[in-house]
Amino acid sequence: MTTITELANAIDGYVDNRVTGRDIFIDQIKRATRQIRRKENNLHQDLAREQRRRYDAEAERDNEIIRRQNAEGVEQRAIADLHQLRTNA
Numbered sequence: 001m002t003t004i005t006e007l008a009n010a011i012d013g014y015v016d017n018r019v020t021g022r023d024i025f026i027d028q029i030k031r032a033t034r035q036i037r038r039k040e041n042n043l044h045q046d047l048a049r050e051q052r053r054r055y056d057a058e059a060e061r062d063n064e065i066i067r068r069q070n071a072e073g074v075e076q077r078a079i080a081d082l083h084q085l086r087t088n089a
Helices: 004-016 018-088
Strands: none
Touching: 004 018
């Protein structure tokens, strides 16, 4: 069984190796850049979802306006028809 000192010495020897240290550093950089890309991708997806949500909300408001205008048009035609019936009677 290894002692803590032997384990610490092994870790120091592993890190002192320039190639190993460089590889560790490269891995850390690559991991960091992957995280950056992932976060950027998530931000783009969030932005696209927000733009879609706003577009859908605006379309729903427009549809509601059109429904009201159509209902008002039907009401106006009914009033005109009643007026025409009174005039013809």
